[in-house]
Amino acid sequence: MKLSSFRKKSPWILHYNAGGCNGCDIEILACLAPKYDIERFGMINTGNPKQSDILLVTGPVTKRSRERLVEIYAQMPEPKVVVSCGVCACTGGVFRGMYNCEGGIDQYIPVDVYVCGCGTRPEQIIDGVIQALAILEKKTKELEQSVRLKKEPVKEDTQLNRRNIAGEIIKTA
């Protein structure tokens, strides 16, 4: 089995709160719980950006948390998918225009799936994550495509003749 098939069967989730109200965060936690049970798709909540494939972000980006958000995104290995949970992560929501808020996370990192609602329902989060899985698969395929070299092969007469150089070195010595 290749690494890509593991990634498809068990994408790991990283959750970051970029200044939200906790509402969507507890719904993400409810997704992990037995009723909605997101683990049947092989998803585990990890705390480590270096091991995760899907980044779930909630909250409008506050000015202090945006550096952390970009840093966490940069630490995740390719391929990666970003899901913005809740209307404040998508557009800023009710917090749009407040002096310490940026309107939405897509001003800083590329977002693949937008999940709306205040607060998001667990069904919506699960649906968004399933869409993210399809995008993750597509991104993996793009990444693993073989790339043909476009450079022309080097011709024979431009190469150095090593035997000549060796001869020269011996002569000078």
Next chain:
Amino acid sequence: MGKQYEIPLGAQHISLLEPLHFKFTTENEKIVDTTANIFYVHRGIEQACCSKFKFRQVSFVVGRVCGLCSISHSTAYSQVAEKLVKIEIPRRAKYLRMLVIELDRIHSHLLCLSHVAENSGFEALFMKTMQYREFSMELLEAVCGNRIQYDFSIVGGVARDLKPAVGQMILERLKKFKPQLDELVDIYENNWTLSLKNKGAGAITKEDAMRLNVVGPFARAAGLAIDVRNETEDLLPWKEVGFEMVLDTAGDVHARNMVRLHELYVSMRIIENIIARLPESALITETKAFPDGEAVVRIEAPRGELFYYAKGNKTQVLERLKIKAPTFSNVSAMVEAFKGNEYGSVPAIIASYDPCLSCTSR
């Protein structure tokens, strides 16, 4: 004296729901000093409430201060605005507000307990508690129309009525939940593995709790009898519906768990009483007055005392709104209670404080 190490925790960490940063100075695994950095989620809600939104809209905005105790915030704001426009709300609206506050307390306390279990390394108990918690979310959806962010309290009353069928459903579900809660109390009290992580960890004495102004279950677990429901009677009639204080003495993580679990029994009794004695009246008092003067309101959120101050100037927009959240009072004691503990028990202690930083930093 051994060598001292500084260990940072946060802003993003698996044991944290929200951005929060602690810096621990440790000496052979023992924590000797802590600094907390809590204002990652400051959004500027107070300023926006005094400039962008009209005073009737603000009750929906302050609900978004915190998703866990949303109803406490919107109720506290509605009460302070009702004081400013000088109206008395109908009795049925008061009872319905109490009903949703208590349902919210059930879901918030169970979330905190499950989080303590997870951070103590007891994943199965986390799953069990979250499974039992779902009934409260379903009831809140039936009563208010949304699982979180209820928008139930508005200035002058409440937005929705309680249908008799929904009242019956609440009673049935509570009856079903009672044996489940007994089971949870048994596990949290007697499980030996959990007690290793919880008993004696993060303890605070009653004197320290009093000196550092601790509120909520944190204070009640240390033996300090502080509960706004016990002190105020004018806005919401708590004692009428059978409120009782729950106290413990140890002040450690285990005591906090026990206080939260036993408060659930009180909440369930209050809900049953409310549904049995729900008075018939209108839902909302209409008024065309504009807010004028100053007012202060205190309310017991799931985490402790929530304080609202508002000032109006006879226009649609408030002049000043001040929110003081329970976690803000608790931060100094949180830092104090880490001292002398092992670094390994830090996640469980953090979860047992039940910190709500989006409340604290608005």
